[in-house]
Amino acid sequence: MKFFILLFIFTISLFASEQSAEKRVYASILKALFPEKTIVKVWSDKSEKGALFSKLDGVRVVAQKKDADILMIFGPEDIENCDKMIFANGYLVFRRSKGKAIGGFYWQKGRANLTFIKKNLEKEGIRLPKSLEKYVEDVE
């Protein structure tokens, strides 16, 4: 019984620490991408992540893609004909959508990794703050 309780606490604490790291990262990303907006409207293809975004200050989760300022993609979402700003979440999603996505956030070997794609940033006319410039990459 105690094992399961400890396992549960361990999982929760891991999940909580990852979640809080993620929250910090997403808050920074959204603030950097939309510095002028007081409310950023976010659409996500993963409902449980929607809950995470809704907890961020100045973020509203929307149900329709067309209402969103940015689409947070976690799965195999069709983004070819989408005219909205896209952010990839997860390594495979990032690699698959690097032509359209403005950047990606994923966990690799237990470490959080963040990459902004230079040409897509330029296409959107976004200039990132200095603290995030080190994450900008020329991704082919």
Add this chain to the structure above:
Amino acid sequence: MKQLNIIYSFFVVLLLFVLVYLYVRLGDFELQAKKNIESVIIKNTSYFIENVEKNIKQHVKSNLYKSLKSNPQLRKELETNMGMLITPSFKYIYVLYRDSAGKYRYLLDGSKEEKGLFDMKFDIDTQAWDSVYLSKEKKIVTQDDVSSIWITTLYPIVYDGEVQGVIALDFSTSLFQYISKVLSPLKDIFLYVFVATFSLLVVILYQMFLQLKTKRESITDPLTKAYNRVYLRDLVEKINLYNYDVAMLDLDHFKKVNDNFGHDMGDYVLVNFVKLLQKSIRSKDIIIRFGGEEFLLFLYKEKKKESQATEVMQRVLKTVSQYNFVYENSSLQITCSAGLVKEAFKYNSVQQVIKKADERLYSAKSRGRNRIVESDISACVDRLSLGAVKQALDEERLLCHFQPIFTLSTKKIAKYEALVRLRGEGEKLYYPNQFLDTIEGTNVYRDLTKNVLEIVFEKIAEHQIAMSMNLNLSDIIDNSIYEMLIKELEASKSLAQFLTIELLEYESLANDILLDRIVAIKSYGVKIALDDFGSGYSNFSIFENLPIDIIKIDGSLVKNIDNSKTSYIIVESIARLAKRLGLVVIAEFVHSKAVLDVLEELDVRCGQGFYLGKPDILMPTGQ
């Protein structure tokens, strides 16, 4: 029960300490095991990494980045070799380089999962990696912030004194978790035993708390919060009378308070009276509510120091008399009286001390109240103090006078009654009314009784004649006197048949223990007489309850028998009653021939009085 709980608690606490100690030691062991494993891992990883470096350097002789970039096949081959090291413990092995912007990028990745691509950026803890670049030395990094990774070993690949890449080997937490898992049941056992033991301790402590609470409630008077008689019962068994003087205290005219102001006011007075007592006495003194408005005070006395009991009691009386009791628009002042017994240790039991304090309290009441009485010495009677009686016994100044008791029909002496006297330091004689009250209930009284009994047996042995002596019925109930009596009877078995014990104060004391004891005394051949029968509250049921042999008609009835018709009728009735019950009758106070004649006419068997013979120190020889 309380002691048992304390012992249980002690062992449980001891067990808790042992468990905590073992638990801590187990934690230390776990930490030490972790350190040892760490050092073993570091050794092993160093060995593996050195091999990886060798392998890379065998294939790439210089310019690592360019060589690998230009040769994907070589990358694949090297990554395959590196991948062979991957185990559940060695989770990731990869080589990064630092680009001109200071970012770290993949050169090789032998990992089976989450594989990085050549030249792909990898966000890692750059500070540790930079330090390897700078120092060109291997580095061990404990990964507290990286989930599922325990430690990372960083190993520089150096060409011509320049670091061109760093090999990283991530060690997973699985082994450490395995160790923790192995130790976990042991820790669990400790934890469960600890919890169980702790729970037991809590239960014992709670039980002790309840016991103390119940005990406290049972020994406390609910109204005044003073101790009650249950507490007194326990105190009697353990108190050392050398350490206490004892006072009995009573509120004067308290009944009038209840009658005139109501019981609520009465209760209020009692509660505040106890508060005043508590303020006036010292911390080591004890207050016990003895009865309605009667309180017992045990006043602490330090050994070899002057008793302060009188001062304390005076303070109590003054404080109470000056206090104004105000309750619901009514106010009153009240006084109290006290009987004080100092040198309580001279009494043979606490009960005797309390009895004496009570007597003195009533003496204080009868002398006008609001006062303390601490001695029995009467102004009109030349009494001996307890110490003086004891000294007289020690110096063998006790003696007996013997008054003859005649058989009236034959005019012969049937027996003698032994009457105790004490000789003063001169030749002055002291009579029982001058010292018996003072010593009653003390060890001195028992010693005096023993001495009288010895003298009586001595005289019986010397003259082979019957003797009687006086005892209170309460003496038979008193264990120490009764035991002494039996011991003396046992020692003088053959003479016991000549002894008559005349019982005084027998009005209300008949009970089973007494009956058993009198039967036991009679079994030696001793005769039992009721002294002063017909006076006081003489109860005829005594003949039902006690095996009486003789009744002695009280002198107050006999002395006027020749003039008083009433006395005549009473004595006649008693004589007839005794005859029908088969008892011997002795008439006291035969002070004249006229009285003697009437007694003979009434067929009274025996007589005693100054007309027949006065008490004397010498045994009369004539009959």
